Amino acid sequence: MTHVVSPSEQRTAVAVVARLIERHYVFAQDARTYEDALRAGVRLDDTVPAADFCRAATEALRSIDRHFAVTWGTSETVLRVTTTPDDGPAITADVVGSVGVLAVRVFDDADAPAAREVARAAAQELEGCASVIVDLRANPGGWPSMVEYLLAPFLGAHPVHVVTFRSTRAPARMAWTRPDPDLPDLSRVRVIVVVDQHTASAAESFAYALQTTGRATVVGERTAGAANPVELFTDPTGPAVYIPTGAPIDPRSGTNWDHVGVRPDVGAPSGDALAVARDLSTVAAPPSG
Structure with missing residues (x-):
């Protein structure tokens, strides 16, 4: 069965995701920055499938950082690459x-x-x-x-x-x-x-x-x-977001290869x-x- 989210649930999710990013993002700014990006990219005036909300929220946040990804009710483990x-x-x-x-x-x-x-x-x-x-x-x-x-x-x-x-x-x-x-x-x-x-x-x-x-x-x-490692952060109300929590910085360039x-x-x-x-x-x- 497709899970749907109401306008009020979406507004709550926008605020929750923004707070999670503010708390955990390695290059964090004020939560308002992320709320503004989400509100600009997500329709909040109609009930929609959760998958559609997550897709729009992810696209909006990736204007800031391509590592962001919003899901709903997800609990996953990301394994480090290694050989067998x-x-x-x-x-x-x-x-x-x-x-x-x-x-x-x-x-x-x-x-x-x-x-x-x-x-x-x-x-x-x-x-x-x-x-x-x-x-x-x-x-x-x-x-x-x-x-x-x-x-x-x-x-x-x-x-x-x-x-x-x-x-x-x-x-x-x-x-x-x-x-x-x-x-x-x-x-x-x-x-x-x-x-x-x-x-x-x-x-x-x-x-x-x-x-x-x-x-x-x-x-x-x-x-x-792909430079910056990500972690999944969840909230009991439903939304979850992958957030970059670290960054390797090269001492010679003062930056890294992320995005570029x-x-x-x-x-x-x-x-x-x-x-x-x-x-x-x-x-x-x-x-x-």
Whole structure:
């Protein structure tokens, strides 16, 4: 049976959603900002299906932030991306001549010994390469811990500030690379990162850090633009809203890749990007950084 909401229920929902955003949004302003956006985009003069109200409310709020999503009576759990044993290795390396390709399907948790060993073994195969291509196409993201771990060999023996995590739930936290003496020193090799429109979240963080440090050339398509984590907040009256509660801020750019994605230095369709990167790896001079 289709659930419908009356004009009075919609007015209540508008106020509830605005208060939830004011309370939990990482870039929160006064609740009136969100009420005004909702009232401009939602019809409040007729009884409508709850799904229609949620659709209109979501569209109105996304003029402010594309992460917002309004639902009705929803209770869901969002799981962090990770691999299972049947998926095969999350990280592999292939070396042809002096060019190595590090393919990262997903960023597993580097604090898990097994995942860290997979990363270490793949990175060690790159020792002696003149150029390294990091292939992040279709990588949906994963754990910041692995981003910090895999960045280290490319950025040197001393910890480098990756991002500062801002959150509505905890004090700001700085994330640094994690140098490991068992990883090869790749700080002087030529680095090219391959991305596409399906490269997201933690994978974007990896590419963005290498780009803003001047350490790598990014090749491919503009990435998904998913930087800020979201949480679902519900209210007993019915409405629920997905709200960004945190934001990783790059210390060099003062912002992140949310909405805009990581913009490639050299554009190429996803299917051609690796070949373009291979060509660049033999002719491009190492970036300064």
